[in-house]
Amino acid sequence: MVFLHSMMIHESVPIFKALQRFYGIGPNVANRLCAKLTLYRTAKLGELSQKQLTQVQQELSKLTIENDLHKSIVDNIRRLKDMGTLRGRRHAMGLPVRGQRTQTQAKTAKKLNRVERSMGARRNH
Template identity: 75%
Template sequence: MVFLHSMVIPETVSVMSGLQRFYGIGPNIAARICARVTIHRTALLGELSQKQLTSVQQELSKLTIENDLHRTVVENIRRLKEMGNYRGRRHALRLPVRGQNTKTQVNTAKKLNKVERGRTGIWQATLE
């Protein structure tokens, strides 16, 4: 088991897929990290030396990932709702925000877009 940035990852996992387990890191960012540290994409985490692991750890500490990223997303949604603009009202009502079709996709959007959104607050602020 390899301990990377407060997460335990098995040694049999490749570096690319191990990095993609962090919230906020996709394939492109994982490839950039591997390129900066000069690690091949198909290398396994168990094959890395301690020096390479510390350099990967340093690269991860430069990024906004995991809890910090979750917190900023929730704060941005809260800010939109407090401002009372269109996107904030759509978030408050749990409706699609980015122009999706609402006739058939509302149920899917309600299932997928559950990030601490309530129905109160927006409409009370606009009515007063």
């Protein structure tokens, strides 16, 4: 097991797939990181030297990933709700935010945009 930026990952996992396990890193960013560090996409984590692992660790620490990214997304949505924008109200109602259909295909948005209802909101009814 290799400890990589607060996550234990098995040694047999390719570096390309290991990078994608972090929240906020997709195939494009993982590919860019591998190219920047001159690592083969198919290289296993166990095959990397300690120097290469520290380089990967340093590059990951420069990115906004995991809890920091999730926190900033939640803060942005909360900011939209506090301002009272249309997007913020759509988030609060659990409806599609970016102009998608609502008559037949809003199931996914309703599932993803669920909001924790506070007890204060229920007392008014």
